Amino acid sequence: MERAIAHMDLDTFFVSCERLKNSGLEKQPVIIGGGDRGVVASCSYEARYFGVRSAMPIKMALRLCPEAKVIKGDMEYYSNMSHLVTEVIQEKVPVLEKASIDEFYLDLSGMDKFFGCFQWTNEIVDAVTKNTGLPISFALSTNKTVSKIGTGESKPTGRLEVKEANIQNFLNPLSIKKIPMVGPETFNLFSRLGVKTIKTLSEMPVDVLNQLVGKNGTVLWKKSHGIDETPVIPYSERKSISTEDTFAQDTIDILKIRSILSGMVEKLAYQLRQEKWLTSTVSVKIRYSNFDTEIKQCRIPYTSADHTLLKYVLELFKKVYTRRMRIRLIGVRFTGLVHGLHQMDLFEDTEEMISLYQTMDHIKNRFGSLSVGRASGFLK
Template sequence: MAAKRYIVHIDLDSFFVSVERKFNPELIGKPVIISGSAERGVVASCSYETRKFGVHSAMPTKQALKLCPDAIVIHGSHDRYSEASRQVTQIIHDAVPLYQKSSIDEFYIDLSGTERFYEPYKLASQLRQRIIKETGLPISFGMASGKTLAKMATNKAKPNGQIFVPHGKELEFLAPLPISAIPGLGESTCNKLYAYGLEKIGDLQRVELRFLETVFGKAGTWIWEKARGIDSGEIVPHSDRKSISTEHTFNDNVSDKKTLETVIISMTEELAGKLRRENKLASCLAIKIRYGNFETHTQQEKIPLTAAEHIMIPGIKNLLSKAWNQSRSIRLIGVRLSQLTTGSYQINLFEDNEERIRLYQAMDRINFKFGDKTVCRAAGMEIGTRNFNPFLKD
């Protein structure tokens, strides 16, 4: 018989809004939207007071304000959110044996085995109270036998609550929930299930696996398992690579600024795409140049956490100007993104407008399907990925 698992999913409620309320308590209880601008921005985060009007993340801010005209729009602060996330991460790091940071405001914790010494739910409850006390941020958690079920429990516990789904009670907990509550179940799949009269997870639990496999192929097995709380996904320890980089060696030494900028733009775009695919953000840029005599120079600078090349490219071009003695030709050039942390590009939503977000999403989908550089900026088109020698550094 397999040992019981105790998986905890932690989510900081309305994280960006909660951080802003720490700095300005007058925002407490009021409808708040974190965004770049009221006209062209998108919603990075919103308070529960706005959600009852239908406002949600990634919605155009203009549309959100039509739904909730009294909402207060605030331009987000990278540094504040990064620091708050760091504080929470440190508390969890000091308190538990195994955890995974899945985004800037979400964590998975594996307390399996601790039941021999301590009651896992009590341990998770004490950890939640410690985070609330030391950071002043509201937090919810769900505990269950697997990651997906724990996340669903957290969503049920919000705002600022906690739920434990006991072993053997998985089906009972899931049955009344709508099928849309299953993380990763897309809108089109839900609509297909609705067409068969399947609206609640309990409806899915009564369907035979063979039917779901016939309709959805391999995804049918995934749906069948999620409806039953079956999830063997492991907690990946929080020890990720700290940097990502790429270099390009020229056949002939180069001293033309336009050519060099074309190369570093292309490399920066490639690395930023890798960050987004791996759910990473970088907070340090660096450039490396090697002259014809193999003399090598590097230059770096700190930036707000990002995975967006339109934010990185101006900094990379500036570093090139600082590092390069323009009277000398260059043999090799490289770009490095470091001080990586787990987190989605959502942290940058308050810097961007709706069109830019959609552009990035479309570019990433195409490049993931057909290969890097299938779609890129015109400035980077002259350099193909086959000329690059990317490497990853731990």
């Protein structure tokens, strides 16, 4: 049976959400980001025309497009809209993978017998726009790589089908940058060799590719030929990461507990970033000396930033610790995970804060996860 994999991507998601609240932003250059020292979290196509891009410093973006309207952004609002879109799609498909806050894969294999996969995908997109007001693009093909590339080529509000027989002709003229796993370094490497299109890449011998980029050479060769067996992984809010600490002696030392919580959050947030997860739900668990156990949780905007998560964890601890009784165990859990690049709370953080996180993660990657951290996390 031929696979039918659709990729859906909400068009300029943050900007589109703001335009739902303020129709005056329609057809205007819009930048979502945080202040003069912050960076661009998202921007409209009108702003992109002037060269504005995500992660660009706001000051640079405004030099390129002085007329742009800068909006701080509301991650909680965007997260809620993302959940709404997810619910609409999830009701209509057998297998859904939520790849990020604004990106989805659908496995519609076998549904041609009943609906016609392209027609069915069109109806799902219509339902999303009708129920949320958000524009969304999609592409349908036989695998995740081709459908994702197709969505990028069809934007904005595009609807594209790339049939199996036409996959190579579709891919050949495109830049190798369109292949999801090709980053700036890989692109520059191949560009120096004169390899800039997928067609040229597909004609290279596999062993040569492996010599250039290691074991990823074979994967890259397959993708250049439109081959990708990666399954659509069913979305579930039950995915989680967590950690607990049972004390050698029950304690009522709140400063010590807050320090332990800080260390836990930093450890889990680092894991989120390494595995490219964002979390939308935080839980704090305590067990008293009499073994009574209580848990508090809250829904939060998608993030993997230590300082943002720690704020919620400490607030939850205040709410869950209601008795003047010694504590035996403390735990933190992050759930409601979706894959995505670390948002870094781009609406609030400065370039310096983002640089700090990147530097700390680099040090941890090289010397171990305990090599650097907040002082509060070491006060045990």
